[in-house]
Amino acid sequence: MVDSQQPIIRVNNLSFNYPKEAVIKEINLEIYPGECLAILGFSGSGKSTLLNLLASLDTPTAGAIHYYLHDQHYTVDSDGLTLKKGDTAKHISRDTLRKHFGFVFQTPFMLSNFNASDNIGLPLRLQRKPVKEIRRLESEMLEAVGLKGQGDSSADQLSGGQRQRVAIARALIHRPNIVFADEPTGNLDGTTAKEVMKTFLNIVKKEKQNALILVTHDPCVAAYYADRIVYLERKKTNEGSVLVHRGLEGLEDIRQHCNKAVQHFFKGA
Ligand SMILES: Nc1ncnc2c1ncn2[C@@H]1O[C@H](COP(=O)(O)OP(=O)(O)OP(=O)(O)O)[C@@H](O)[C@H]1O
Numbered sequence: 001m002v003d004s005q006q007p008i009i010r011v012n013n014l015s016f017n018y019p020k021e022a023v024i025k026e027i028n029l030e031i032y033p034g035e036c037l038a039i040l041g042f043s044g045s046g047k048s049t050l051l052n053l054l055a056s057l058d059t060p061t062a063g064a065i066h067y068y069l070h071d072q073h074y075t076v077d078s079d080g081l082t083l084k085k086g087d088t089a090k091h092i093s094r095d096t097l098r099k100h101f102g103f104v105f106q107t108p109f110m111l112s113n114f115n116a117s118d119n120i121g122l123p124l125r126l127q128r129k130p131v132k133e134i135r136r137l138e139s140e141m142l143e144a145v146g147l148k149g150q151g152d153s154s155a156d157q158l159s160g161g162q163r164q165r166v167a168i169a170r171a172l173i174h175r176p177n178i179v180f181a182d183e184p185t186g187n188l189d190g191t192t193a194k195e196v197m198k199t200f201l202n203i204v205k206k207e208k209q210n211a212l213i214l215v216t217h218d219p220c221v222a223a224y225y226a227d228r229i230v231y232l233e234r235k236k237t238n239e240g241s242v243l244v245h246r247g248l249e250g251l252e253d254i255r256q257h258c259n260k261a262v263q264h265f266f267k268g269a
């Protein structure tokens with residue numbers, strides 16, 4: 001259920017332009033603790049661009065993103081990241097904010113000279129956690145994404161879907177507050193996708209202050225797992241995309257359609 005308290009992220013008039021193209025145009029959005037928000041939209045509408053901005057991997061051209069985490073108020077705008085305390089604001093490194101985030105990239109990557117376990121444990125190694133704890137959490141995450149016993153495998157010994165699961169485990173191992181996932185089930189079969197989505201939600205919904213922001217092309221994934229869906233739509237080719245809020249409207253219809261589609265698929269098998 002969506003919590004109606006203070007948002008964890010508030011986006012104000014956010015715009016983003018590449019030198020030759022306006023991609024995001026004056027978007028306003030709030031994301032609440034405990035929420036799974038799905039972002040849908042045509043290819044090229046700017047979903048990955050928006051996710052990168054929300055995760056503070058890119059800098060807005062205009063507008064601001066506010067984060068309310070652990071009683072702190074952070075703001076990212078075209079000048080970078082500031083931490084606000086009362087009336088004062090001081091510039092800080094983005095790593096301070098990003099350590100609370102987990103990110104699954106649209107194209108999953110693994111460091112090629114590290115095996116699956118070591119790749120998964122990377123965020124904890126960067127935080128200099130004790131090796132024993134890292135090993136324990138790596139095995140826990142391998143199991144959670146269905147890769148038990150494959151921790152020693154290197155990138156070239158794993159399939160695309162298995163590498164994607166390594167990327168998902170790496171995004172979750174440090175128990176981030178906000179998980180940004182760009183097409184996390186794109187390379188997975190239906191059963192594995194379901195397991196992986198359950199893992200996301202188990203971890204994200206465990207703590208009240210967490211949220212999952214999910215980019216997907218699959219309306220069934222959005223309808224089953226999201227509390228709310230927003231669409232990115234570009235009205236004119238030379239303008240950036242605006243956000244269309246549809247809330248819960250139509251979710252039940254999509255769910256029923258997806259149920260029928262799945263039943264039809266298995267009948268035909
Ligand atoms: N590094 C870049 N430099 C210039 N333009 C870019 C860059 N990355 C993306 N774009 C452009 O920004 C627009 C939005 O791209 P984005 O990758 O955000 O779309 P998307 O909605 O994620 O698409 P898809 O569903 O195919 O992943 C596209 O027109 C793309 O060509």
Ligand SMILES: [Mg+2]
Binds near residue numbers: 047048049106182
């Ligand atoms: Mg994309």
